[in-house]
């Protein structure tokens with residue numbers, strides 16, 4: 478790396494170890510720490526060659542515009558729904574991100590939620606802790622092995638979930654814009670038909686305007702009173718009020734949710750329902766995977782400043 482460290486604008490907080498490594502190689506300014514971020518950008522935006530962000534923070538068109546000397550964006554996460562890729566492409570600014578390294582951990586949480594909500598593990602844990610076992614038997618749960626798994630999205634994470642489902646002898650079908658040639662599972666062009674067929678509907682598609690509210694009241698009714706929903710993708714893909722209502726009225730059997738429409742706020746009703754398992758957007762949250770994501774954020778920057786190209790760049794819009 479050259480003697481003069483490139484100026485990097487860090488939009489939000491990152492892992493402390495990543496922040497330390499960034500600060501060692503670059504001249505970093507944390508936008509979130511500025512008393513008035515907009516005024517700071519207006520005064521100093523032109524000083525930055527790179528921006529580092531994350532999937533939940535993203536970078537919008539106004540921020541991109543406030544950074545006229547920006548040459549590259551490096552984001553921590555696979556989700557691109559909060560990054561204005563069109564504005565970045567118009568400016569010729571490449572965007573690096575961290576796909577693949579999180580597939581296994583995200584698929585593991587999909588299965589954690591699926592098994593938990595079907596076998597009532599968290600509910601059973603609460604039952605034992607309350608001392609209820611001394612008074613009564615815990616109710617029966619739902620079998621997972623051999624059941625039907627409908628995947629909404631057959632990308633990198635979808636296929637990793639499908640491989641785990643094969644270990645449970647599940648029948649697998651998927652709904653995706655495209656027929657994926659190199660997977661052995663049946664493509665279902667209709668989401669309603671997939672929901673009707675499935676015992677478990679697992680959402681593993683990208684967020685963004687194209688998939689907003691995809692899991693509608695109609696889809697939930699197609700899943701039906703014996704069906705379970707699992708979402709490890711984005712809260713925006715699900716019509717959340719419709720989901721809350723369907724769960725309350727037991728029009729679906731249950732849900733395992735890692736993502737929500739307005740994180741970190743979770744609808745109050747969900748907190749009181751026993752047929753839901755809730756996790757706080759932690760699917761990629763293991764030490765090993767977050768480390769691998771951090772490595773890729775740094776590798777993308779290093780590769781860009783040394784060779785003019787990212788290790789892993791977001792698809793062009």
Ligand code: 8YV
Nearest residue numbers: 531532533553554555556761
């Ligand atoms: C977040 C995610 O990046 O990668 C994504 O798209 O949603 C997560 O892995 C993670 O919560 C870090 O902020």
